[in-house]
Amino acid sequence: MTAVIAAYESDSISRLLRTPTEECDVEWLREALQQAILIEIATIAPYSCALWSIDLTDDSEGDAARIRHDIREIIFDEMSHMGLVCNMLTTIGGTPLIAHEEVMPKYPGPLPGGVRPCIRAFLSGLSRDSLELFSEIEKPEIPIVSRMGLRAGETYTSIGIFYDKILEAFKKLPPEYITGERQVEFRLSSHGQGNDIVPLRDITAIEKAIEIIKEQGEGTSTSPENPFPGQAGELSHYYTFRQMFHGRKLVKNETTGKWEFTGPEIPLPRTHPAAVVPRGGWQNDPVNRPNADTQAVLNEFNETYTEMLTFLEGAWQSAEPISLIGQAIGAMGNMRSIASRIVVIPLPDGSGRTYCPEFLYRTN
Template sequence: MTTVLDYRSDAIVQLMSMPEEEWTEQELKDALQRAIMLELSTIPPYAGALWSITSQDDDEPVRRTVREIVFDEMSHFGLVCNMLTTIGGHVVLTDPATVPKYPGPLPGGVNPKLTVRLGGLTRESAALFAAIEKPENPLAYAGDGTSIGAFYQRIANVFPTFAHLITGHRQVKFPLSGHGTGNDIVAMKTIDDVLKAIEIIKSQGEGTDVSPENPFPGSEGELAHYYAFKEIAEGRRLVLNPTTKCWEFTGDPVPLPDTAPSAAVPAGGWANDPENTPDEPTAALLHTFNEDYTAMLRALEAAWESGASVGAAIGHMSAMRETARQIMDVRLPASPRFTYGPEFLFVTT
């Protein structure tokens, strides 16, 4: 199979259509690069939604839920990067072809009917996030297609064949266990390390066959991502019906916190919206955010090339958060009910 890094290719669909016994070392490396792109693609929409919440109280229930999921996704991203580099692969984040593009589908042809958008937290955006995380057979609904978890399971099925490639080289380690018992970014030194990490990624996103709870939670009773986002979307807690023994979204209300009314970002950024072309100060904020986003991707790529610290990347993400909040304070000229939102554009010059 020829490596095609294009974010909007159907490479994952192609990989899933190949018999496992036909996978070579190159297919495994390609699959891990696609998984990295998938994990990266979820962070901008989830982070944008988190940053739109006006309360900074980490104990506010919905804020806490979204915040913990963002940290989970960062952990998943790091674990998969370690899987790729431990077998001699190279993490690609700064080729313009690999960078997430919004609005648009998930990378690799996963769930092609889904359009992922950037914007603030609403019931609708939470429903979109739940659709991204949806399991093959969710406990509260019938399944209707191949999931991200199924792709990870394919990687888990194939990886032991290539366990001899595991070197433990160029591994980045970072403590995140404060956000879940399995969330530390750890080195992939053995096939058991790899398979454990894949199980954490799958079950944190989708739950298990018997429970919607995250088995590696940051706090007791924390739901897997799909069910957590679905509670926000439905506005009701997920409960087990004692009569039918089925999980239903019929529990206590889930109120949305106050948020900045950040509008959906147009393709290519706000400069492509003639009615809402940003003024000079707003354009400067947007550019500052995009520069930090680009610098973060460059720092992450460099860290996994050498096995160095991700401290520089974390610094850029902190700066992004503060700039994003400033951007979400600025009202749209043509639609003052709404505000601008960060664009997450890769700056090539």
Template structure:
């Protein structure tokens, strides 16, 4: 088995190719660490898209949609961390090998044709996000390959074999449900039922169900699962069901994009590696400040799940990241002034 800490390995593909009955306790722990890395890898591009929206009015439809998905992903991340620690595993976020790399693939070999990039919200970035969330058999768009949902289903299939490992140790809880919808609370994994319910929430919020594209754990009635919500933004049309054929298609009312900062995604290793757009001293300071805040957030999250403590410190760091990101997105690229800089999400090791 490839080391679990190698972000760019094909460890998830290896796990998916292994018969369920051959999984050991270690495979389950490795799978959960991989799931944590998957959830973490989606938050920066989704957050960048949210932070690039000029209006701060959370009732604006597209902003509301992207914001709710960001909070869903944070909830999923927390639930999977609790799954790992309840069976005696250790959440690892601050080994440089576990930190997401942009631009680059999803961790573990999931959907290897995708290159995940940072940047502001556009039709193209929404299409990328839909591809990340794509079910194996979407109701409105044909898909193939190993999906994130299929990986979670494998974990759900295997977990009952190791239910005896569940101890309820080092569980972190946080109430998100009252603000962001049923199922969004980060809750303790004290029983197998807790685990299986959490996996179902994660799958359904991302992919919908076999019969409906709606999120069955919404913040508001009619809220779509992530794949379909992002696909509406990408297609620029609402998803509607033909009353005669019952087929779902993106042929409804227009979905206009909100005004955004035209934030570009940095090259691998950061903006210093772009010879035409190397940042000046002030911009470099902003970028470094963001990277320090991001790194501090990862350390705070890791510390919380290693001790069962509060994630309050991590939330504070993310709030600071939001403010710094907006400052970065206000600075025009010197060689391409119709675009702005975007955060780098580099892990600071010194």
């Protein structure tokens, strides 16, 4: 059964969250999980643009390498989260929609389904502005440090709250609805203890998967650390991005017991100054419209991105998913290589900024 198509720009998540728990049946759950897949996909493009903008020749006392490593590991976490949510959807008879124009992220623009409605996600190089965006995306309901209040008029629908509602719906679902069908299994534990994409054949496995997704992103109610790390002491996504933003390592004050951004400096690395991609791509910028050579490279990236999404969607429809997952990973490597050529091309406006990958889905 294919998931209900809910356009990326909609109020689906807000509506789903308003549904009384007793009315959250299997159809509600299939729609919610499709939206959760879109959330995980939506984070990968902004994080990747930031990563690829880092100047690979900058090794300022290892700081650049550490930041590259941290962002890269977060991207792998998000890919793992997407895989786990796809398994949640197929185990209850749904089929993930990943390569479809209606569900494609639109940048700059809101996150899918109306989650965190005051956020406007964008694609650009690594900067404090992009780190503020990433922090807002990953922000828990009640951060234990940097208690940023709600923005004026914001109704708080955090990603973590949405996953809590999904788990509630799973717990009230009759056990026979969890079939264990079309489960993709893929090892990614080299990037973190919870990163393997594993079969989800009962409520215990589903509850564990949701715990991993939430706590890798937000930490726990008592600690900013990632309980499922790749390395000891690794922070969850929100706090990793916050310490990059503040330029100071997050440490625990042994006197007060509070976590504070008072540790060693974390300077941002030298980057290629990739500018914010206009809505619909660079062709829509009359000042910085690409020439033929630049457009060819941008097109090459977009076509490879489309291939990657197609491989991923096919993996949850195939009897041989590992081959398709492998092809998707190969496409991701090609995207990185093409992006390295894009972020060094200067914009025609003389601003000193450079182009940034567009992440446009191609239908033909």
